[in-house]
Amino acid sequence: MRPVATTRSATGMPTARLAVWWLIASEVVIFGGLLASYIMHRLAHDAWSVQAAYTNTWIGAFNTLVLLTSSLTAVLGHKAADEGDGERAAKMLGFTMLGGVTFLVVKAFEWTIEIQHGFTITSNTFWSFYYSAAGLHALHVLAGVVVMGIVAASARKNEELHRVELIGLYWHFVDIVWIFLFPLLYIAK
């Protein structure tokens, strides 16, 4: 017997996919509120550009490349799942997880350097926003990697392949959030 989330489609689409889009819509409000707050404070305080000058653009750019590439492997996993190739889908999700882990390792390295230089979450409001926004995003990356591992394990056995698309949707959203965080925190100096 297949789960209700897979078989039921009262809205014209599988309930599981609707649930993920609903989650994404709620995340838009969460990250949107955070980024809107950052933008209004940044516009009001020219001095923030002095603090922003200490963020490393190249590290941010590298992490953007990593997430864009992991989005590619996630969508290739979706394609493989659509073709019924669970093994390839699991392999692609594995590459995506590798991207997520790489992102987190680079972030940890970057934060270590920044904290060693005295830029902590309590240094001033810019760094409070920096750590809050990037930290909340990093938690989403971590959650995505964990769930992706569970989805990949079942996909490898050719089971519940519809979940590959669902975790992919979430992952692309996490990618989009970073696409906006990158210029806000690393480029606008």
Added chain:
Amino acid sequence: MSEEHTHHPNYVKIWAILVVLLVISVTGPMIGIKWVTLFTAFGIAIVKAYMVVVNFMHIGATRRFVPYLVVTCLLFMFLFFAGVAPDVMKADGENWSKPSWLEAQAQAALEGDHPH
């Protein structure tokens, strides 16, 4: 397996375009012109996000209410910005003021009149 099969475009080509846009968004601000920085950093971010939503998330292939749902949430973000930004960005308003900001503005004006 998914109930409906999605049309899958050439994802590698889309990824390559996204990478090129990333390179432009990093190199653009190096020119040092403010409007170029704004366009290459934030304009390109919007283009990249649109490309991911359309090509990787296949929002066009979902039911029509899904994009409406997401856009409604985005509108809430703009509503929040419009409602709160004046309090954050202005020194005073109707029945309220930020004394420290007004003092700083007065000081700046004074220093402007009598530069050291």
